[in-house]
Amino acid sequence: MVELTIDGVRTTVPRGTTVLEAARSMGIVIPTLCYDPGLTPYGACRLCIVEVVKGKRSSLEASCTLPAFDGQVIVTNSERVKKARKIIIELLLSTCPTSKKLQDLASNFGVNEVRFKIKDKGCILCGLCVRYCKEQMQSGGIGFVGRGTSRRVGTAFGDTPDECRNCGGCEWICPVCERACTADSLMNGLCGGCQNYAPVETCTVCIGCSESVGARGHKVY
Amino acid sequence: MKEVVVGLASCGIAAGGIQVYNKFSELLDAEKDETALKQTGCYGMCFREALVEIIEDSKRRTLYGQVTPERVERIVNEHLRGGKVIEEWIVKEEGQFLAKQKRIVLHNCGKIDPLDIGDYLASGGYQALKKVLSEMAPEQVIAEVARSGLRGRGGGGFPTGRKWESCRNAPSRNGTRYVICNADEGDPGAYMDRSLLEGNPHSVIEGMIIGAYAIGSSQGYVYVRHEYPLAVKNLGVALEQARARGLLGKNILGSNFSFDVKISRGGGAFICGESTALMASLEGKIGEPRPKHIHTTEKGFHGKPTNLNNVETWANVPLIINRGAAWFSSIGTERSKGTKIFSLVGKINNTGLVEVPMGITLREIIYEIGGGIPSGKKFKAVQTGGPSGGCIPERLIDLPVDFDRLTEVGSMMGSGGMIVMDEATCMVDIAKYFVKFLTEESCGKCVPCREGLDRMLDILTDIAGGRGREGDIELLEELGYAIRDTSLCALGGSAPNPVLSTINYFRDEYEAHINERRCPAGVCKELITFTIDKEKCNGCGLCAKNCPQQSITGKKKEAHVIDQTTCIKCGLCRDNCKFDAVVVS
Ligand SMILES: Cc1cc2nc3c(=O)[nH]c(=O)nc-3n(C[C@H](O)[C@H](O)[C@H](O)COP(=O)(O)O)c2cc1C
Ligand code: SF4
Ligand code: SF4
Ligand code: SF4
Ligand code: FES
Numbered sequence: 078m079v080e081l082t083i084d085g086v087r088t089t090v091p092r093g094t095t096v097l098e099a100a101r102s103m104g105i106v107i108p109t110l111c112y113d114p115g116l117t118p119y120g121a122c123r124l125c126i127v128e129v130v131k132g133k134r135s136s137l138e139a140s141c142t143l144p145a146f147d148g149q150v151i152v153t154n155s156e157r158v159k160k161a162r163k164i165i166i167e168l169l170l171s172t173c174p175t176s177k178k179l180q181d182l183a184s185n186f187g188v189n190e191v192r193f194k195i196k197d198k199g200c201i202l203c204g205l206c207v208r209y210c211k212e213q214m215q216s217g218g219i220g221f222v223g224r225g226t227s228r229r230v231g232t233a234f235g236d237t238p239d240e241c242r243n244c245g246g247c248e249w250i251c252p253v254c255e256r257a258c259t260a261d262s263l264m265n266g267l268c269g270g271c272q273n274y275a276p277v278e279t280c281t282v283c284i285g286c287s288e289s290v291g292a293r294g295h296k297v298y
Numbered sequence: 299m300k301e302v303v304v305g306l307a308s309c310g311i312a313a314g315g316i317q318v319y320n321k322f323s324e325l326l327d328a329e330k331d332e333t334a335l336k337q338t339g340c341y342g343m344c345f346r347e348a349l350v351e352i353i354e355d356s357k358r359r360t361l362y363g364q365v366t367p368e369r370v371e372r373i374v375n376e377h378l379r380g381g382k383v384i385e386e387w388i389v390k391e392e393g394q395f396l397a398k399q400k401r402i403v404l405h406n407c408g409k410i411d412p413l414d415i416g417d418y419l420a421s422g423g424y425q426a427l428k429k430v431l432s433e434m435a436p437e438q439v440i441a442e443v444a445r446s447g448l449r450g451r452g453g454g455g456f457p458t459g460r461k462w463e464s465c466r467n468a469p470s471r472n473g474t475r476y477v478i479c480n481a482d483e484g485d486p487g488a489y490m491d492r493s494l495l496e497g498n499p500h501s502v503i504e505g506m507i508i509g510a511y512a513i514g515s516s517q518g519y520v521y522v523r524h525e526y527p528l529a530v531k532n533l534g535v536a537l538e539q540a541r542a543r544g545l546l547g548k549n550i551l552g553s554n555f556s557f558d559v560k561i562s563r564g565g566g567a568f569i570c571g572e573s574t575a576l577m578a579s580l581e582g583k584i585g586e587p588r589p590k591h592i593h594t595t596e597k598g599f600h601g602k603p604t605n606l607n608n609v610e611t612w613a614n615v616p617l618i619i620n621r622g623a624a625w626f627s628s629i630g631t632e633r634s635k636g637t638k639i640f641s642l643v644g645k646i647n648n649t650g651l652v653e654v655p656m657g658i659t660l661r662e663i664i665y666e667i668g669g670g671i672p673s674g675k676k677f678k679a680v681q682t683g684g685p686s687g688g689c690i691p692e693r694l695i696d697l698p699v700d701f702d703r704l705t706e707v708g709s710m711m712g713s714g715g716m717i718v719m720d721e722a723t724c725m726v727d728i729a730k731y732f733v734k735f736l737t738e739e740s741c742g743k744c745v746p747c748r749e750g751l752d753r754m755l756d757i758l759t760d761i762a763g764g765r766g767r768e769g770d771i772e773l774l775e776e777l778g779y780a781i782r783d784t785s786l787c788a789l790g791g792s793a794p795n796p797v798l799s800t801i802n803y804f805r806d807e808y809e810a811h812i813n814e815r816r817c818p819a820g821v822c823k824e825l826i827t828f829t830i831d832k833e834k835c836n837g838c839g840l841c842a843k844n845c846p847q848q849s850i851t852g853k854k855k856e857a858h859v860i861d862q863t864t865c866i867k868c869g870l871c872r873d874n875c876k877f878d879a880v881v882v883s
Contacts, residue, residue, distance in 0.1 A: 160780070161780045196752075224742050
């Protein structure tokens with residue numbers, strides 16, 4: 078067992094527990110997007126960051142991949158955490174502006190402007206689908222391709238892979254409700270006709286303006 | 299017996315070294331001329347390649363620079379056969395270039411033949427290994443390295459002794475431990491690791507064997523960048539020769555310690571230099587980082603305790619063993635010991651590889667070793683630490699260079715890239731350039747780095763393009779701190795440095811771009827116009843001839859004009875005008 082302090086409260090958890098699990102067991106709310114209790118923690122969305130205090134210094138760490146240690150001091154909702162988290166939500170929203178889940182997150186955390194250029198990608202690359210496919214279905218039909226901003230979820234040859242069991246799990250687990258995988262034939266057995274998809278108003282005559290979006294949001298011409 | 303030594307590292311080859319070498323071998327008759335033709339690695343003075351050194355019996359040595367196959371004939375006839383030195387081809391900067399350096403790691407680079415283990419042995423090579431195997435316990439080796447104060451040269455500056463110790467003490471069920479040499483060197487413009495592997499591979503191998511002995515490892519890897527064929531070749535030859543002499547393999551030098559090294563060629567991604575990504579890549583997986591709460595010294599390559607060090611770090615090890623921790627720690631500053639190799643590039647007269655003691659000032663590096671800024675321009679800033687380092691302004695030029703001081707001013711030691719910039723450099727443009735590189739090199743796993751850097755680039759592109767808005771600087775800062783604080787690995791953790799440091803030191807330049815739509819350095823194309831000063835123009839027409847758009851018209855001997863509607867702002871007219879008549883505003 079290890080003993081740590083979260084938001085001023087001492088708690089004891091079994092060795093190997095993550096800080097996120099420890100906090101949740103105490104009823105503390107930490108938002109997550111790329112975490113699922115049934116899958117290996119991945120640490121990609123960075124939404125679950127908490128402040129780890131070490132004497133006078135402190136650092137931000139993703140709680141879903143942070144193992145609980147003896148004597149750790151964690152603050153889950155400091156100003157520093159809130160500020161960074163808001164920027165992350167703002168960035169996420171600019172990549173998936175139509176996601177109901179992200180819009181809800183934004184309103185819960187008081188993010189009411191997107192100052193960055195909107196680049197709707199329909200996927201936040203959280204890797205839940207990839208991990209679900211591999212770890213729960215032992216299939217591995219989908220994976221990440223590319224690096225940096227060209228990274229996306231795809232299949233080996235852009236076609237339904239032989240390993241796919243048509244379970245629909247990748248669709249089901251997707252937090253932004255739009256599978257990024259563009260392989261045509263995958264659509265058939267898989268798409269459940271997502272209930273959450275509600276496109277926001279965008280320009281009817283999109284000129285692909287090169288501007289950042291600014292305080293008042295995306296301009297509609 | 300005389301010796302002709304030709305520099306055949308990548309820099310020498312690029313400057314025609316092979317042709318020079320071939321020409322010598324064609325003209326020289328080993329018997330008759332009593333001359334041996336040899337090759338060596340990089341001597342550091344890359345601005346004078348191809349370099350040829352002539353060593354005569356009396357130990358008189360002459361260094362010729364910018365040798366071409368055509369010049370070889372005269373060197374053979376006048377110098378080698380006639381005994382007359384050709385003064386005008388001697389490298390005159392040598393004294394100035396070397397005076398402030400302290401070449402201990404690079405000592406043999408550019409002197410010995412990397413393909414001949416005999417050269418390395420003759421210069422005292424593998425003595426440290428002998429000493430370690432015959433008289434030191436592994437713990438003593440670690441203690442010696444720890445006492446020397448050596449810190450990792452790969453960027454983080456982690457104390458090497460401490461890393462070795464934690465790897466040695468980490469539990470491993472079957473006792474397997476790995477040591478790895480990081481030769482990924484993804485920083486554009488940095489090539490110290492390449493030069494070491496090309497010019498003196500045995501020093502790196504010897505360091506690795508000693509480290510493996512101290513840590514208790516029997517298998518090592520060198521992860522080399524794909525683009526380094528010559529380094530791979532020289533390293534491969536060196537490993538073969540070491541094996542043949544019983545310096546690698548089973549029961550090294552008759553002891554009961556066995557160890558061998560394999561070469562692994564990386565895919566050439568910058569992120570694969572990061573320790574956890576490197577190990578993933580070595581295992582054949584996608585090279586992307588994982589959280590490091592459990593250190594690689596405990597669970598690294600294939601889940602086993604793994605010790606990763608940079609090329610230059612390994613090359614320091616034999617020196618410490620041979621000459622002692624006390625000697626090593628007498629060089630440098632309080633918390634940064636020894637020397638550091640920098641690749642000095644950009645707007646500087648003497649570009650090349652320099653090895654300096656820690657604590658030397660930027661001024662000494664730039665003005666004394668580097669010979670100052672070309673064409674009488676003014677020094678503006680220096681960027682250290684590779685693409686994610688920060689820019690240090692002119693007013694901090696007396697800063698002593700060591701790990702901690704560089705971090706204090708918002709930059710870092712990194713792997714030792716040093717890019718010098720003059721007054722004609724736009725800091726917004728520079729920040730944009732580095733962020734673009736990092737955006738492309740981000741592995742794309744985590745949100746702040748992948749999306750945050752991309753949006754940062756959007757904002758910088760807008761500012762440089764005259765579309766900047768009030769509040770953009772603050773937004774860049776806010777975004778920069780968030781990326782730095784929340785990214786998964788050190789790429790994202792350091793990537794905002796170029797932006798934050800330029801905003802910190804050159805805020806007025808950002809403001810000029812945003813508020814006045816003006817690029818003070820005259821670089822950002824969308825904010826500048828080229829015009830011809832009627833007074834200065836004598837109508838020679840050179841500019842018109844060079845303009846790719848044919849935007850310049852005018853009668854002979856009369857002032858020319860540029861048509862602004864078709865000008866693409868390439869600046870060729872300005873570069874070609876002999877009378878400085880083309881003005882940028
Ligand atoms: C994005 C990134 C790129 C890196 N590239 C290199 C590299 O090319 N070579 C290197 O030696 N270390 C590189 N490092 C540092 C390594 O992660 C690691 O700290 C180092 O190799 C450890 O060796 P040292 O203790 O001898 O410095 C990089 C780190 C990051 C975050
Ligand atoms: S498709 Fe959905 S689940 Fe898969 S990576 Fe993208 S956002 Fe995550
Ligand atoms: S910080 Fe960048 S490079 Fe590092 S894991 Fe995240 S996306 Fe990849
Ligand atoms: S090159 Fe200079 S001097 Fe010649 S025509 Fe052009 S502006 Fe005039
Ligand atoms: S939930 Fe922890 S990083 Fe995504």
